[in-house]
Amino acid sequence: MIEVIDAERCTACDICVNVCPTNVFDKTDGIPRIARQSDCQTCFLCELYCPEDALFVSPFADAPQAVDVAALKEATLLGSYRRAVGWVEESRHLRAADRSYRLFGH
């Protein structure tokens, strides 16, 4: 489930509020709020759309988890999904790196 909106990085662009399929976030006067965490379906898409790498979705789907933001940053886990799919400048080539055709029919 979504666990973190990092106040240091978040610019209150509200993209996450818009793109979350299950409407987990609320806009506020400042940075968005995780208003309905239990509605999170752990699809990781808010994180993928966050241009500031300010969000972290924990992979635990059924229960909230305590998360250490400093450790996440240390391990460069914030934004790792974006980098893996090529949605950042440095890894753009990964957008066309799908090798499924080598794996199908196994």
Place this chain on the structure above:
Amino acid sequence: MTKPPDRAEKLSSSAGSVVFDADVLVLGGGPAGTWAAISAAEHGARVVLADKGFCGTSGATAAAGTGVWYVDPSPERREAAMASREKLGGHLQDRRWMVRVLDRTYVQSNQLAEWGYPYPVDDEGKPQRNSLQGPEYMRLMRKRTKQAGVTILDHSPALELLVDGNGVVAGATGLRRQKGDRWAVNAKAVVIATGGCAFLSKTLGSNVLTGDGYLLAAEAGAEFTSMEFSNAYAISPAFGSVTKTLFYGWASFTDEQGSVIPGASSKGGRSVIARALRQGPVYAQLDQADAETRRHMRMSQPNFFLPFDRTGIDPFTQRFAITLRLEGTVRGTGGLRIIDDNCATTVPGLYAAGDAATRELICGGFTGGGSHNAAWAMSSGYWAGQGAAEFARQLGTTSRRQSFRRGTVGLRSGNARPLQGGALARSVQDEVFPYELNYFREAGRLGGALRRLDALWSDASAAGAPDEQELLRAREAAAMLATARWMYRSALARQESRGMHRRDDYPEQDDRYLHFVTTGGLDDVWTSARPLGSKQYAEAAE
């Protein structure tokens, strides 16, 4: 010069609601809905698309990504592709539809390439188009939908259909969750593309898929088919949501003690895993993947690795506990019955596409996941959009048409106790999640579950509408309940095992059941047998 697309018209925007006038209304903005909207617009219609979540991130494809049934048009390859799954599907498929879907999927996929989808190129320089990255694909589809002139309503779940005095569909109404008000769209035709029903199991990207479109179509009188093929379960790490199953083809499965579970496998041995999970924990490890395969896996499905990388598990060298999450009709094949080549349903003006529609025509009784569903979503979306646009054009002007709301359960005003969506959803899950009820079926157990589900339906029907905040939950739970009843009633009617439907009391395939099971009804759920399409034609020719 191309003329700018005509847009749907906003009629009024008073406090509490917004009203649009359109030719075609598409409900759902996954692949099926976006292809339908674009196709309807290309065929001259003014289109509104309403999605429960956000068109572009919502639904199974956006989060998961899909293999696609994209096959080069050489006769041998096409023949092999069709033949390969006929036995698995229990010989219920229809060759004519398979040919159409293969042709259409080829065209649509190549269209995606022209639009700039970054398909990979293999070592020989040949483009490879049998896989789509979910976020990338659906981001592009949103963009193209907008460019086609379609008005998109995000965070706008449909609640009920509007129907005119002759029973012709006339639009729909719903909520705008982030605005706290309601929408209504008067339309000459409606496409249901709301996906399948995965019963809030948290299988990847699917908690928006609660069968809402089934319920509102049924309220207008639509019928369903192959609803017994609705017990797809997918493997995921026990704690996680990522039910991507391809890579488990390289896994070994072990029990608590570390002994390999005989017969357990992702393909062809998943029921063994289900049985083992009833005894205790089951572990997987992708120990059969060599270094090169591992590299390909990482590039092909970045989402598969999120649960592992974020918990410090190396899935190739360490074992991890797994579970099976129910995917219902999402990777099953049941859905709205379609009656012509344009995916019309039995209700005039109502069309169905993607997982909302049956996939029996190309999958029979075996899962549509893996490639067929994705092909079906783009093909049926294209056809349904075209069919809806043509229907709208033929209907002509509808300015003085009166329309009536068809919603029932959860929407009735009055003083009755309000419907509790959360509690109802859990009660339905109790009847559809357990492997001993749904994976391994048997008349006595199915009958018991149906009695409890029917009682829940009586209660829900008598309940009143909850307040606006709880309305969506209540309708979702009601849709899950209706879906469960069509599933199990159909499962009882098929007294054999075929495709994914397996009966402990009838373990063999029985050719007396080489037909489709149609179902429908709300207060009274009915089923009937329907001959296969190919058989019908054969008989007519005799």
